[in-house]
Amino acid sequence: MGADPGLQDIDALRGTRVAVLGLGTSGRAAAAVLQEIGAQVLVAVPDAEEAERADLPTAVEILAEGDPARLGERLTEAGPAVVVTSPGVPPQHPALLAAQHAGAEVWSEIELAWRIDRPATQWLTLTGTNGKTTTVGMLASQLAAAGWHAPAVGNVGTPISTAVLTARAGGRPLDGLAVELSSFQLHFTHSVAPLASACLNITDDHLDWHGGAAGYWQDKARVYSRSRVACVYNVADPATMRMVEAAEVTEGARAVGFTLQAPKVAELGLVETQLVDRAFIDNRQTHGQVVADLADLTHLAPGSDGAVPPHVVANALAAAALARAAGLAPEHVAYGLRTYEGGPHRIEHVADVDGVAYVDDSKATNAHAASASLASVEPGRAVWIAGGLAKGARFDDLVRERADRLRAVVIIGVDAEPLLDALARHAAQIPQVRIDPGEHEVMTAAVTAAARLAQPGDVVLLAPASASMDQFDSYAHRGQAFAEAVRARETNR
Secondary structure (H helix, E strand, O other): OOOOHHHOOHHHHOOOEEEEEOOOHHHHHHHHHHHHOOOEEEEEEOOHHHHHHOOOOOOOEEEEOOOHHHHHHHHHHHOOOEEEEOOOOOOOOHHHHHHHHOOOEEEEHHHHHHHHHOOOOEEEEEEOOOOHHHHHHHHHHHHHHOOOOOOEEEOOOEOHHHHHHHHHOOOOOOOEEEEEOOHHHHHOOOOOOOOEEEEOOOOOOOHHHHOOHHHHHHHHHHHHOOOOOEEEEEOOOHHHHHHHHHOOOOOOOEEEEEOOOOOOOOEEEEEOOEEEEOOOOOOOOOOOEEEEEHHHHHHHOOOOOOOOOHHHHHHHHHHHHHHHHOOOOHHHHHHHHHHOOOOOOOOEEEEEEOOEEEEEOOOOOOHHHHHHHHHOOOOOOEEEEEOOEOOOOOOHHHHHHHHHHEEEEEEOOOOOHHHHHHHHHHOOOOOEEEOOOOOOOHHHHHHHHHHHHOOOOOEEEEOOOOEOOOOOOOHHHHHHHHHHHHHHHHHHO
């Protein structure tokens, strides 16, 4: 649904009835922000206790109803002009459908933030199935190196509406924002016009929420809409180029590719060990500009040999392209990459024990991410800890493509059949250990089994290719359990 001209100015929301549907991180932020700017805020949730635990402002009205259809009816009766929906609420939810049918606009918290931020700071937006958080962190680090106050926000860190309202209300002014966007957040985002945007890659994920692969693709593609300077795409993933070709952008915005090969004109790529820009220089037809070196990324290598995984290099190139679109100098790109510390549970080297490296990539919650993680290990050297909640995924392509990397597999989780089936088909010769799903200390058992299978020079890699909620609170909890088990082994050896 398009934007109502009467609500283009966020000041028009003062005194306007606005509903917030769902109380995740972004929902709580939206409710607080809306109350701060003077809207009449109604929070709609299925559980009254959830609302009570959220510690909302006293002026916020609570509408709690366990039956989704009844919640939709009551929300319609309340008559909000706008519904700000949380990312966890699917677009087919009866309350959203009812509100739209009654004429209410539906916004994401991202859309709310954009309306608050007009006239906008320089938003640099990115999405992708994998690599978003690393890339947005690299980008924020590069912007900081150039002296920008431009934090990483959105699907990571501070909700965007909170950040922009704080700046609007007298906090430190923003020079820009490095914005990570999920497909959920993009679905109800209508008017954001970023300085530059990127989709890192796309592979099937969250298909139930989006109603299929086409819906997922369309929502990811929204990241490019209204881009003003550059649309950054992955040369190795043609689907991202097709998104750019189909996007309605501001006149003059250019398509800019990133590649692990030598760059062509209008691309950033890799020449031996150098990251080279042939997109944002005047003489790009005949020359390239070195903006960084692989040496600036060796601190992000998972092993002791300093080899930087290809997907980390790809993330760095994407971040560099966005930074260059914002006008950053090569020295800022290089320094930003060199000082980026990396996020937890993303190919994080935990320890070396008895000549074996232990690497935590608990963030690899789907097959595409796990494949990239395994690709960073030398052939035959990975003792792979995998499994969890498969969410309907199959792993044939993953195992077939990465079987050469495996020495052994340790299988965790309650949903093991898809992984066991793929291993039987494509890696039957690889030793396997199945951890009893009823095991109380599942990660201690997994690390112990992996240590028995590993040899000096190997990598024990936690890259589950699955969600964590079957046995852990989150992927972070799963990664912490892995690190604790490794460090206990290191202490007791």
